[in-house]
Amino acid sequence: MNNPRFFAVGLLLALFVVTSAACGKIRQPEGWASPAVSDSTAYFFADKDRFVAVDLDSAKAVADPKSTTGATLQPLLWQFPSNDQKDQDAYSFKAVYTQPVRDGDTFFMASYDGGLYRINAPDGRGERIATQADIKGKIVAGPAVAGEYLVFGTTEGHLYVVNKNNGQLPVGWGKTGKDLGKGIWAPPLVRNDTIIVATMAGEVRAFGLDGAEQWQKRFTASGAVADLALLGGDSIFVPTLDRKVYILDAATGAQKGKEFVAEDWVWSTPAFAGGVAYFGDFSGKVYALDITTMETKWKPYDAGHRVKATPVLIDGVLVLADRGPVVHFIDAANGTGLNAVPVVNAGTVRAGLTAAGGKAYIATTKGRLFVADPVKRSVVEVGVGGGK
Amino acid sequence: MIGDAFTLVLLDPMINFLVILNNIFFGSFGLALIAFTVIIRLITFPLTRRQLHQSRAMQTVQPRMAEINKKYSDPKRRQEEMMKLYREAGVNPLGCLGPMLLQFPILIALFYAIRQTLPESPEALEALSAHLYQWTYIQHAVPINEFFLGIDLKLAPNEASSYLSPAWLFVVLVGATTWLQTKTTVTTVTDERARAQQQMMAYMMPIMFAFFALSFPTGVSLYWTINSLIQIGFNIVTYGLPALKIEPLLKSPAPAMAPALAARSAQPQSVAQPAPEPRTPNGPGRSKRQNRRRRPE
Structure with a gap:
């Protein structure tokens, strides 16, 4: 830098770097909570900060004026936050990664920016739960309901239990929860008042509601565990980011059989039936794993794109959405592809699918909802319009 | 297309190399970044040596350059004489640019590599799998621990929750090391204007880089700081540090002068001088503008 022209070069360099950086695509939190469906109402995130309820009753559908294919719009029942709430900090949230859990007439959900919310399912009126907990980190994992309590973990590795009605902390749990040392990304499981939780260090542990450790020995996987599922009530499905899947005994935490090695990251939970777990990995392969023998039932099905979303099994047909997104209908008996329907201009699919009324509901990252019919092997959008 | 090539050739190897270094250095991404910087400097050492070599050579021809500046008012002629001088002395005035230009792709790739390797959102962690x-x-x-000495390496200081965040320390470090780097680059500039520009540069560069450090992930600032410290070391080894009476340790020979120039340098100035320009009404080697500037009001 002994010449003024180097100053100019340096300046250009810096400007170029800054410009490139500014133009760069840095992924912001979008959320991937699955839709919930009950009593002909679908609840899903129409945006990363807007939770809506839509009436699925076909009799209430109106024609979509923009559609050239005769598509219809379903009435919007409510949205949270509602129009009179949305500009208030108390109701604002950013990205939700775990399906809001329904407890009676109330939905509970946790947002990435550390908020806990209670929403009334019939009318959508909701509020932030004021809690004594000093939440460290961001919430991807949870909440799960354990009796009177909500259980959730944070990306900084703290596991929290708070009273779902008043946000109070139960005995045995500190204000900053239980520090498990590494991030908690997998939604905690609740089984017989036992909380089962996994960390990105690969540990799977069990705690009682009093905070006491339940298993004699915690399980340690070889890679990070970003998801967790309870299979048939007595087994735990433990997928890892280093391509493995373990099955644990839910009562003791002991590993059952050998681990299964997939082709790429497994960051998804399975559809489960008849002792077989159906899931996909990031290479796009879909497996049917017999959790007793830890052998695959059929040759992996190639979806072609990364699979993050949990599939559903409806009447022997595995319905799965990849990141294309393409919705696949696969014969669960032998792994044969029955149909593959691309979903265009709707973003991608990371949220798990939800089965209800013999159909599969699929939420996309652009906040759109689709319904897949395993009988017709077709996919139709549930348009939202009218209503409140 | 360019983006794909950038990802395949530069970004992906860099991300994987950083992850490997992270494993080697006990899961500390900060140590991995420091090791990465040192390795990059080792790989580019031949270029750095050439740059230092050229800088020293430029110093040796500075008196002759001053002479040419003084003697010729016609910019075209001056340029010709300069080029002749460079050619005879075996100096390439752009020779110092190599290592600096190399910083372009490294900095850009490192910016993205840190953003990808230390993801800010679950979606970004998911995207990391593709790299x-x-x-x-x-x-x-995976996932990599983003903290080093209590500093979140993926966050930029202006994203920190408080002004007391240690990330702000890197803004100061980037500015200070860039300033030191400039100050340890000893140059002999005879032209007043060039000296003024150099002075300005010595203060502007650190301010500018400190400003950019505000919005860069702290990991990039760590890279820049270590990189500057290494360069300061090279500068001291090459030029010494007159302020502290430190002699240059590396006595790298100046590039071999062309025999004609060497002979001219050995002869008395009157013999070595090139044919003088015809005297102008403004005086030899002076433009009207230069004279106007020097004339008292």
Whole structure:
């Protein structure tokens, strides 16, 4: 830098770097909570900060004026936050990664920016739960309901239990929860008042509601565990980011059989039936794993794109959405592809699918909802319009 | 297309290399970044040596350059004489640019590599899978611990929750090391204007880089700081540090002068001088503008 022209070069360099950086695509939190469906109402995130309820009753559908294919719009029942709430900090949230859990007439959900919310399912009126907990980190994992309590973990590795009605902390749990040392990304499981939780260090542990450790020995996987599922009530499905899947005994935490090695990251939970777990990995392969023998039932099905979303099994047909997104209908008996329907201009699919009324509901990252019919092997959008 | 090539050739190897270094250095991404900087400097050492070599050579021809500046008012002629001088002295005035230009792709790739390797959101962690090689040694490392000495390496200081965040320390470090780097680059500039520009540069560069450090992930600032410290070391070894009476340790020979120039340098100035320009009404080697500037009001 002994010449003024180097100053100019340096300046250009810096400007170029800054410009490139500014133009760069840095992924912001979008959320991937699955839709919930009950009593002909679908609840899903129409945006990363807007939770809506839509009436699925076909009799209430109106024609979509923009559609050239005769598509219809379903009435919007409510949205949270509602129009009179949305500009208030108390109701604002950013990205939700775990399906809001329904407890009676109330939905509970946790947002990435550390908020806990209670929403009334019939009318959508909701509020932030004021809690004594000093939440460290961001919430991807949870909440799960354990009796009177909500259980959730944070990306900084703290596991929290708070009273779902008043946000109070139960005995045995500190204000900053239980520090498990590494991030908690997998939604905690609740089984017989036992909380089962996994960390990105690969540990799977069990705690009682009093905070006491339940298993004699915690399980340690070889890679990070970003998801967790309870299979048939007595087994735990433990997928890892280093391509493995373990099955644990839910009562003791002991590993059952050998681990299964997939082709790429497994960051998804399975559809489960008849002792077989159906899931996909990031290479796009879909497996049917017999959790007793830890052998695959059929040759992996190639979806072609990364699979993050949990599939559903409806009447022997595995319905799965990849990141294309393409919705696949696969014969669960032998792994044969029955149909593959691309979903265009709707973003991608990371949220798990939800089965209800013999159909599969699929939420996309652009906040759109689709319904897949395993009988017709077709996919139709549930348009939202009218209503409140 | 360019983006794909950038990802395949530069970004992905850099991400995987950083993850490997992270594993080697006990899961500390900060140490991995420091090791990465040192390795990059080792790889580019031949270029750095050439740059220092050229800088020293430029110093040796500075008196002759001053002479040419003084003697010729016609810019075209002056340029010709300068080029002749460079050619005879074996100096390339752009020779110092190599290592600096190399910083372009490295900085850009490092910016993205840190953003990808230390993801800010679950979506970004998911995207990281597309960049990692399918080696068990690498896959085991995910997710990478983003903290180094209590500093979140993925966050930029202006994203920090408080002005007391240690991330702000890196803004100061980037500015200070850039300033030191400039100050340890000893140059002999005879032209007043060039000296003024150099003075300005010595203060502007650190301010500018400190300003950019505000919005860069702290990991990039760590790279820049270590990189500057290494360069300061090279500068001291090459030029010494007159302020502290430190002599240059590396006595790298100046590039071999062309025999004609060497002979001219050895002869008395009157013999070595090139044919003088015809005297102008403004005086030899002076333009009207230069005279106007020097004339008292």
